[in-house]
Amino acid sequence: MLTLIRSPWIERSADENRAAWERGWQQNLDEARASGFTPDALKPKYFRGNRFLRWQGDVLVCDNPQIEHDLFILARRLLFGSFLPGIHTIYEIGSGSCNNLWLLSELFPDARIIGLDWVAPAVQLATELGQATGRRIEGRQFDMLNPDPAFTLEPGAAVVTVHALEQLGAGHGALLDWLTASRPAVVLHYEPIVEFYDRANVLDYLALWYSERRRYLTGFWTELSVRRQAGRIEVLDARRPGLGGVYHEASVIAWKPSASGT
Numbered sequence: 337m338l339t340l341i342r343s344p345w346i347e348r349s350a351d352e353n354r355a356a357w358e359r360g361w362q363q364n365l366d367e368a369r370a371s372g373f374t375p376d377a378l379k380p381k382y383f384r385g386n387r388f389l390r391w392q393g394d395v396l397v398c399d400n401p402q403i404e405h406d407l408f409i410l411a412r413r414l415l416f417g418s419f420l421p422g423i424h425t426i427y428e429i430g431s432g433s434c435n436n437l438w439l440l441s442e443l444f445p446d447a448r449i450i451g452l453d454w455v456a457p458a459v460q461l462a463t464e465l466g467q468a469t470g471r472r473i474e475g476r477q478f479d480m481l482n483p484d485p486a487f488t489l490e491p492g493a494a495v496v497t498v499h500a501l502e503q504l505g506a507g508h509g510a511l512l513d514w515l516t517a518s519r520p521a522v523v524l525h526y527e528p529i530v531e532f533y534d535r536a537n538v539l540d541y542l543a544l545w546y547s548e549r550r551r552y553l554t555g556f557w558t559e560l561s562v563r564r565q566a567g568r569i570e571v572l573d574a575r576r577p578g579l580g581g582v583y584h585e586a587s588v589i590a591w592k593p594s595a596s597g598t
Contacts, residue, residue, distance in 0.1 A: 337542055347549060354503075358455040368461060373468040375438055378435040378438055381433075383405040383408070387400075389404055390579065390585050404581050407579060412526070415588060423444070425447065425448045425450065425490040425494070427450045427495045427520075428440070429452045429453075430453060430480065433458070434458070434462050436498050441472065445472075446472075448472050449466075450474055450475070451474070462475025480503075480504060481504065483514035485514065488518060492521050495523045495524070497524075497526070499526070499527065501525065502550070506555050516568060516593045517593075519593045521592060527587065529576070530543075530554055531556075532576040542583075543585070552584075568594055569594055570591060572591055
């Protein structure tokens with residue numbers, strides 16, 4: 337991990353990031369078309385298989401090289417099942433390979449599931465996935481850095497992000513403004529949150545260093561806390577489950593716009 341963090345190629349520009357995601361989601365789209373849109377073709381390519389797992393500030397070693405992905409499936413089932421029952425329209429921002437859209441459509445078959453992404457292959461994949469399977473899945477273009485104010489959410493909708501916001505770095509203000517103005521019933525994030533790491537823990541310190549070198553999401557929880565203090569939003573949950581891959585791990589934040597906030 338130290339060798340990776342010190343590597344000069346670990347840093348990428350915003351344009352390089354977008355190009356990398358475009359290539360990755362195009363690969364998922366090609367594989368999905370070839371397989372008839374099976375769930376295996378929707379697995380994100382960043383799950384490469386690893387016997388090591390971050391757990392409660394320590395590292396576990398497992399004989400199953402897919403342990404991280406297996407527990408990722410379980411974690412999402414628990415999160416979606418806890419926060420999204422009764423929601424009739426669910427938007428995922430940064431839908432990418434569409435594996436979350438597939439899982440959401442399984443858990444909530446009567447809900448309308450809309451994948452939002454800023455690269456064309458991901459949008460096309462979501463659209464074709466719905467058409468090929470008959471599920472209520474569709475895709476739409478959406479730029480997280482510059483949300484279109486004319487794009488509005490269905491009343492009572494939920495918004496989900498999973499491993500998607502890291503590419504924003506410190507540029508999450510416009511997205512939070514748009515989300516607050518759109519007034520969804522709930523916003524659920526499962527994202528690496530640097531404020532939740534413990535700098536006194538060597539693994540956490542390495543995760544922080546890694547996130548800094550990659551220019552990943554920073555200041556997100558701090559900004560949400562400012563907005564909560566100002567009465568603009570209500571935080572429903574904010575915690576670190578302590579589960580993740582070797583390099584970093586995701587935390588849970590759920591919130592909604594305040595009834596009186598602006």
